[in-house]
Amino acid sequence: MPKLVMKFGGTSVSDVERIKNAASKILIEVEKGFDVIVIVSAMAGETNRLVSLVNSVSTLYDAREYDAIVSSGENASAGLMALTLQNMGVSARSWQGWQVPLITNSAHGSARIMEITTQKLNEKFLEGMRVAVIAGFQGLTNDGRLSTLGRGGSDTTAVAFAAAFEADQCDIYTDVDGIFTADPRITNKAKKLSKISYEEMLELASLGAKVLQTRSVELAMRYNVPLKVLNSFSDNDGTLVCQEENIMENKVVSGVAHSRDEAKMTLISVADRPGIAASIFGTLADKGVNVDMIVQNISDDGRTDMTFSCPVDQVELATVTLNEAKIKKTFNYRELIADQDVSKISVVGIGMRSHAGVAAKMFQALSNENINIKVITTSEIKISVLIDRKYMELAVQSLHDAFELGVEA
Amino acid sequence: MPKLVMKFGGTSVSDVERIKNAASKILIEVEKGFDVIVIVSAMAGETNRLVSLVNSVSTLYDAREYDAIVSSGENASAGLMALTLQNMGVSARSWQGWQVPLITNSAHGSARIMEITTQKLNEKFLEGMRVAVIAGFQGLTNDGRLSTLGRGGSDTTAVAFAAAFEADQCDIYTDVDGIFTADPRITNKAKKLSKISYEEMLELASLGAKVLQTRSVELAMRYNVPLKVLNSFSDNDGTLVCQEENIMENKVVSGVAHSRDEAKMTLISVADRPGIAASIFGTLADKGVNVDMIVQNISDDGRTDMTFSCPVDQVELATVTLNEAKIKKTFNYRELIADQDVSKISVVGIGMRSHAGVAAKMFQALSNENINIKVITTSEIKISVLIDRKYMELAVQSLHDAFELGVEA
Secondary structure, eight states, rough: OOEEEEOOGGGGGGSSSHHHHHHHHHHHHHHTOOOOEEEEEEOTTTHHHHHHHHHHHHHSOHHHHHHHHTTHHHHHHHHHHHHHHHHHHOEEEEGGGGGEEEEEOOOOSOOOEEEEEEEEHHHHHHTTOOEEETTTTTEHHHHHHEEEEEEHHHHHHHHHHHEEEEHHOOOEEESSEESSOOOOOTTTTTOEESSEEEEHHHIIIIIIISSOOOOHHHHHHHTTEEEEEEETTSSSOOOEEEEEGSSSOSOOEEEEEEEEEEEEEEEEEEOTTTTTTHHHHHHHHTTTOOOOOEEEEEOOTTEEEEEEEEEEEGHHHHOOOOOOHHHHHHHHHHHEEEEEEEEEEEEEGGGGOSSSSSSHHHHHHHHHHOOOOOOOEEEEEEEEEEEGGGGGHHHHHHHHHTTTTSSOO | OEEEEEHHHHOGSSOOOOHHHHHHHHHHHHHHEEEEEEOOOOOTTTHHHHHHHHHHHHHHHHEEEEEHHHHTTHHHHHHHHHHHHHHOOOOOEEEEEGGGEEEEOOOOOSOOOEEOOOOOHHHHTTTOOOOEEEEETEEETTSOEEEOTTTTHHHHHHHHHHHHHSSSSSEEEEESSSSSHHHHHHHOOOOOEEEEEEEHHHIOOOOIIIIOHHHHHHHHHHOOEEEEEETTTOOOOOEEOOOOOGGGGSSSOEEEEEEEEEEEEEEEEEEEEEETTHHHHHHHHHHOOOOOOOOOOOOTEEEEEEEEEEEGHHHHHHHHHHHHHHHHHHHTTTTEEOOOOOOOOEEEEEGGGSSSOOOHHHHHHHHHOOOOOOEEEEEEEEEEEEGGGHHHHHHHHHHHHHHHTTSOO
């Protein structure tokens, strides 16, 4: 039978009534003839509760224990979904990550999926099981420890299952109607997109659109999995994330993304020798710091300033890492400055490739509002800037207007 | 190095402060030179929360899914305890039941431990790990599903680990000072016992003293594991549960136990043929009904009334089971009556073996208070009665006085 993957986020399974609502959507697909693989997140708030328990013990924790604790939230929602489907007369059972197994590498806290064994599930589907409910976000390392895929990891779980089982489509149910040109909570002119390319979605996701985890989109692009973002609480037709050639006409800019809780960190006066950047960011990566933007100023007398951004909640980890005596001696920098009050704003669009002047237009729009730009980075299809956090909403609204994203195409 | 098992119940790990308090007790034993195996329950309230989620989906559930859901509470407390110990400089890690593995049979919801693999933990102890923190209550079946050992199963986990690893002692940390002659919340004359035999503890546990799970005491008796009940929140010396010969002088009666939420069920006019009782209670056991007392009246014209007690929350399960058409036809009973408002009161004591008149004294004490006895059962060291629930407290107090349990020995 054809297979479909359906993923339900935390707000879609936050209580028994919502689980029933989600189950009724699954039932419709089962009745259409699909064998369904359902991926569930933890009930809304549960992962936060577990994370804050960990943090109340220690902010510098053993990531293997963090994973063992934080992964437990999905077990309950998976079991409850299986029970709810059984009550509706659907042959269903739950699987925890280690039961499948879904094997990951050992990068605890943000592990990457290495392999999904299809055998056991396929046997059960052949025996008549119609729905396999999978606890998302979690996996098993080769040395038998529990791992988690990082925040939003259930999306990645869903796409990986869709690829492994060659599912027709991967439906991501969430609490929004789809992908918008900007966050509708910030500008009420934001419009839902009916289609968006993987590349644009990738930039939007990583930049804080928060609807889909970056890696899930990367994975969907690599395996060409049609990905649909849908609202659990409406019958809206959502947004299809697909290949660029399936989208007829691109605007120059598709959307304005923002990421609120960024920090800008600067290493003042680093010895500018070959390999220094690789060494610094390699060290940070080893400790699990998610460095995003990196800017290096022109070298002056063999010394340079190195600026990077990372999530605010990793400032302590980055600081401790870089202040470690041996590290400090190796990099021989003068000072480490952290600015914890910045946000990142990005404009994204495949159309940029063939249109000059997007950057100029963006900077002019910000300048018109007297918003100072602290750091700039660009890629082929996006331009990002760091600005003071207090200007974040204003910047999004101004850019949304400047690129006429609220106007019907 | 000598091994010690320490078990901490839900109230002993209900928040981060209490986990730290428990960890400090573990640290003391590590510093004494013990390699410690710590068994933790879920944080207080967590298992109830998970059970009520299951019940809000369905009261007749797939027990395998129930176990997958309900077992997840222990994962968090095990990880948090490991992190807390690490913060104190103790080499510690957590293990979930399936990681050890602790193998159980497939009686989901009240599974029995078949085997504990000691190899992996012992390897880690040899490598320098000082504390293995085990998520209690949970195990793995041979077909790879999660199982739970039933309420209080963490005690059983603890004793099983103590037996498997030949630990010197198994310390059960709870929120009471030890085993009392009666529930101190019911009579303030109740006294703490410094020692009690396995046999008496067994009767007290199964009858609702609620400090230790019955099976944990059975297991401790079988493997002669010295079991100590201690208070996490005081330095009281607790109660040692040990072999009878280690207790110098026994009172006739050691304690008065009660069990509040019992139900009395009667099958009216069952065909009284050989094997009928085995068949009825075999059927109930297969469905997981915990039948406790069983009384069969004198047979009259080849038909008899069969009365049994079970926990109130299993009345529906028992009723559905016995009302199933095929079962009903087989047993050919006239009517099934459930009385859901009874409690069980028991007096327990090894001294009863050599003293006549205990039953008479008990019945007289109840009669003096005009408490009607509905069902009586006796064993070598205990006498139990079912009475109306509203008389429960009065009965405990009267019996505690009658047997002079509040008087210093």
